[in-house]
Amino acid sequence: MLTLKINREENEYDIYALVTSFYPECGLKVVIEDSDLADTDSDIIYASLTPEKKNKGFLRFLAGDMLSGNMCYEFESSEKEPAAVKKQWKLFLYDSLSEYTGRTLPWGALTGVRPTKLIMGMLNEAEDSGVTAYDVRSQVEKDLYDKYRVSGKKAELGIEIATLESSILKPFVNEDGYSLYIGIPFCPSRCLYCSFTAFPIDAYSDRVRSYLDALKYEMEQMRIYMNGKEPDTVYVGGGTPTSLDEQNLELLLQYIGACVDIKSLKEFTVEAGRPDSITPGKLKVMKKHGVTRISVNPQTMKEETLKLIGRRHTTDDIRRAFGEARDAGFDNINMDMILGLPGETLSDVERSFDEVAAFRPDSITAHSLAVKRASRMKQWIAEHGAITGLDADKAMLKANETAASLGMKPYYLYRQKNMAGSLENTGFALEGKYGLYNILIMEEVQSIVAIGVGTVSKRVHKDGSGLIERCDTHKDVSLYLSDLEAMVERKKKLFGEGK
Numbered sequence: 001m002l003t004l005k006i007n008r009e010e011n012e013y014d015i016y017a018l019v020t021s022f023y024p025e026c027g028l029k030v031v032i033e034d035s036d037l038a039d040t041d042s043d044i045i046y047a048s049l050t051p052e053k054k055n056k057g058f059l060r061f062l063a064g065d066m067l068s069g070n071m072c073y074e075f076e077s078s079e080k081e082p083a084a085v086k087k088q089w090k091l092f093l094y095d096s097l098s099e100y101t102g103r104t105l106p107w108g109a110l111t112g113v114r115p116t117k118l119i120m121g122m123l124n125e126a127e128d129s130g131v132t133a134y135d136v137r138s139q140v141e142k143d144l145y146d147k148y149r150v151s152g153k154k155a156e157l158g159i160e161i162a163t164l165e166s167s168i169l170k171p172f173v174n175e176d177g178y179s180l181y182i183g184i185p186f187c188p189s190r191c192l193y194c195s196f197t198a199f200p201i202d203a204y205s206d207r208v209r210s211y212l213d214a215l216k217y218e219m220e221q222m223r224i225y226m227n228g229k230e231p232d233t234v235y236v237g238g239g240t241p242t243s244l245d246e247q248n249l250e251l252l253l254q255y256i257g258a259c260v261d262i263k264s265l266k267e268f269t270v271e272a273g274r275p276d277s278i279t280p281g282k283l284k285v286m287k288k289h290g291v292t293r294i295s296v297n298p299q300t301m302k303e304e305t306l307k308l309i310g311r312r313h314t315t316d317d318i319r320r321a322f323g324e325a326r327d328a329g330f331d332n333i334n335m336d337m338i339l340g341l342p343g344e345t346l347s348d349v350e351r352s353f354d355e356v357a358a359f360r361p362d363s364i365t366a367h368s369l370a371v372k373r374a375s376r377m378k379q380w381i382a383e384h385g386a387i388t389g390l391d392a393d394k395a396m397l398k399a400n401e402t403a404a405s406l407g408m409k410p411y412y413l414y415r416q417k418n419m420a421g422s423l424e425n426t427g428f429a430l431e432g433k434y435g436l437y438n439i440l441i442m443e444e445v446q447s448i449v450a451i452g453v454g455t456v457s458k459r460v461h462k463d464g465s466g467l468i469e470r471c472d473t474h475k476d477v478s479l480y481l482s483d484l485e486a487m488v489e490r491k492k493k494l495f496g497e498g499k
C-alpha cells in the first residue's frame, strides 16, 4: 500500500488523480496531516505547500518496498495570482512524478473529465488573435504541451474533436435551450464494473409502476417550470431502460410523448444497452413512439469475459438484438465497448472490434475501463490481483482503426478517474449519426433537466457569466418516491420558475 500524505485538504483532488495515474496498480491511502517525515519503512509520497501563499513546497518520495528510492523535489512559484500558482504547482507535481518514475501520461497533468471543453476554449482564443487556421492548431498543440504536458497525439485528437463539435454545436451556443434526461435505475443484473445507480429489476418489480408515475409527475412539472419550452433532445438512460417490460416501456414512452413534442426533437435516444433486455416487441414500441437512436452494447465479444463481468448475455444475444433492431428500422445504433476488462489481452480486444465492425453500427463508443470505488470490481481486484496486462494504448489504437475503417470520425471524448492507461472514452460516429446529447452534456453548452433516481440537473446560465448550477436527486428508489415533491421544488428553484 502506497501512502499519499498531503498537508492541505484543498490540494487533495489534483494530487490524488496524478499519483493514481502514475501508480494505477497500487492501493493508495490518503493522509492529510502536516508532519516531518521520520525514517520509515513504508512507501510514502508527501506533497506539502507553505500555509499562506502556497507558493513554495515540495514533493518527497520515501521508499519502502515499492518506490524506487528516496527523493525530494522543491517547488517555488514565480506567479502572483493564486490560480496561476495552482497551475504551476500541478505542473510541478506532474513533472516530478514523471521524472521520478521515468514515465509520461498521454494527457499529461490534465486531470479534468472534459479536455475537449478546454481545447475548444483555447481554439476560440487562438482564432480571436487573428492567426491562420494552421497556426491556430499549432499554437493550441504547443499550449497543451507547455501548460499541461499533453502528448502530441492526444492534442491532435482533442483538436480534431473540438473542431467537429464546434460546428455541430453552433446552433446551440447562443440559444437558451435544454435537453431532457430520464433515468431508469433498473438492470437485468449488475455488471462487475458498474458504479451507476442501477438495481436488479426483479427485486424492484413492485415499485416500477410507482416509479414511472413519479417520472410522469416530474415531466408534467417540468412543462410548468420550463414555461412549456420544448427540449432539443431527450435521452432515456440508466440503468437499462429496456429492462422495463414491454407494457411499462410503452407506458414510459406514452408519458414522454404527452409532455414533449416528439416531432420537434433533434434526437430521441433510448439507451437500450443490454442485449438480454431487447426484444422485437420493445423495439417496435420504441419505433412507434419516435425513438431515433438506440444502443446495443456488447462491451466485449468474448464469451468468458461476458460471464465474468456478470452481463448474463451471450455473444449470440448481441447478434440477435442488433439484427432485430435493424429489422425494426433503426438506422442509428450505437455499440459500447470496454477496453481493459479482466483477463482480456490485446488480441481479445482486436477480435471483439473486428466482430463489431461486421455489424456495421452507426457509432461506436470505446471506453477505457475505470475502476470505481462503488463497483464490485474494486473487491474483485483485491481478491484476484491486477486485472489485465493489456496495452491500453494499442487497444485504443485498434478502436480508432476500426472506427476509421467504417468511415466514422471521433466526435466526443471524456475522461474519468482511474482509467486504464490514463486514457479516455471516445465516441466515433458516421457523419450525421453523432450523439447530439452526448456532446451537449459534455461541452456544457445548454441546460439539462434530469429526472429520476440518481440524476443531476444542470443549469447553464446564458448571461455571459459562465455560471453552471447543479441539483441532484436521491439515489435510493424509495427515498426518491417519498421525497418527490421536495426534489421538484429544488428543480423549480434551479431553473427559476416564472422568470
Ligand code: SF4
Pocket (backbone or CB within 6 Å): 186, 187, 189, 190, 191, 193, 194, 195, 196, 197, 198, 238, 239, 240, 273, 274
Ligand atoms: S448495464 Fe450498465 S447500468 Fe446496468 S449494471 Fe451494467 S454497467 Fe451498470
